[in-house]
Amino acid sequence: MKEMVASFSYSPILVALSVLVAIQASYVGISLALLIPGAFANRRRLLIAGSATTLAVGIWGMHFIGMLAVTTSIDIDYAVLPTLLSFFVCGLVTGIAIYLASLRSQRLLILAAFAMGLGIVTMHYVGMIAIHSVVHVNHDPRYVLASITIAIAASGLALWLAFSADRRPPLFLCAAVLGCAVSGMHYMAMAGMTIHPTVGHGTVAKSVISSDMLAIIVSIVACTISAVFMLALIPSEPRDASSDAVWNTPDALAPMRLEKAMGEEHGGHAGHWAAPATETSIVLLPVEKNGSRFHIAPDDVASIHSNAHYTYVFNGRDDLFCPLSITEIASRLDKARFFRTHRSYIVNLDFVLRIKKVGDAGIAELDTPVRRTVPVSRARLATLRQELQSYQSSVATDLSNA
Template identity: 30%
Template structure:
């Protein structure tokens, strides 16, 4: 039985993984809140995709990989199978996206939240163990079934709570508190699943295939930066409900053109045409100025 170290670099990797999960959860909750307030199906799909990328990609999968940087097994190096690693990321994003689609469309109910939470939680657990299967080391991975079941239960509970928060929480302080709670839940699921693992080393040390941590770290960090910047930009550029209300109020304050204007008549924003009509009222010949008293016939 090999000695496993989950915190090879001390507190740095768990702190960074928690920070990433909180950041992704916060941005994802904001995007998810826009789903039910969107006015078109295209807008709902857009905010659902952004929320899935934030929660599934950043809060869950990137957190998982950051925590794995601190994972080490004494007596062997660790490399990662790139296709399986990418598949684990796609699984996380797809699971969260489908869960949001379940609760974000139609009439909101407890059944929808539970069904979406079960599906999303199972997807998150599948992401975790797919990412673990992507490891390449000189040994065999063995899991304790009880702790595996416990980690799946935590993933389902965390996903259900996350979906419920995504469609109910609106205020800023509540969003921050919800993101902090979600960060604890996501990290709790990860380290519970990791505690179920034990490694039996091989007698012979063979050559390992796959990519090293340093090879994967740079593209992952760049992807996180681009995703976070893109999400922040999308949130800042999108009009809020207050913006829409203000625009509607300005529309009601605008005065329409006179109903008596003939077709093809150019606009008269200064009201000169109406003034001319008032001054010619009752004047012979349509003179635009009133007649002076000394102009009357003698």
């Protein structure tokens, strides 16, 4: 006896809504992810969690709305456990992918593309298990392979455009590519799916909430979650003209000095912070790593990030805790080499590889063993370009005269 195959069609409005939800979540998720390289400690973890959660909700919401868009004679019910499992898998894998991509390494970017693509595919097929209680589902292997290819390729393209392209396109374009990757994968997989009703299941009564209304509710929830993360984690930067004037003035005060020998005034113990000393000493910054206290010279400082009343000093590999405020550190550094790109960031021009425009502001990419970017405020972007060009010219002149 030939097994019956149920036909199905789509609601065009819900299909369009599912794609919009995926693009909107991708926009917020990538916006948060772009802030990860310049963040530290708790804020870095919050950004990764916010980006992963936003993307997971959007991707899962797109999948759920896409299933609600299906019109068939069979009442499709969803098992709770596989549905929730598909969401958690999506959140975990996208979090890993976003973190890897934020490190701005080409090798890790490839891993991130595979992780995100396979995560989207896994989420879809795990979610499809939820309907096996009322129907049998078969998948055409050709369409499965095509959906995997689309998910990985489009995810990789979106991550590359957002994190590694020399001239990053508008953020909306990156979000549209990722949103279309999610949607394209879903509908490609659905094209290769056949539904076989189980014995004893036919047309049954409709649920209290219509598919259209449920899709609208899911869309509102997904967009609300994205908006909350956007408002909570993307800071608005007030203009700080006085800080610019003090920091970038050629006649600024000479740097303060610290003792070259560590802990001489504390019985020779390196576990204590050294105090300011004489004019014959050199500039050193007190830092701490894993409970060990020592000092770092400006030549080894790639960037500095303010965190409340203290700072983190990045030496190219590690973020070292420093008890000084960013204002105090600024007074000790050479104004010709160090530039305050943001009210919370200082960068060493020796380490700046290139400057990119990102939206209305920009980022400075550092040439360090661990790839790092430093945010540049809109008001200081043009000045940083000029300062970097002038500094590189002066360094080249000094080398030629040596």
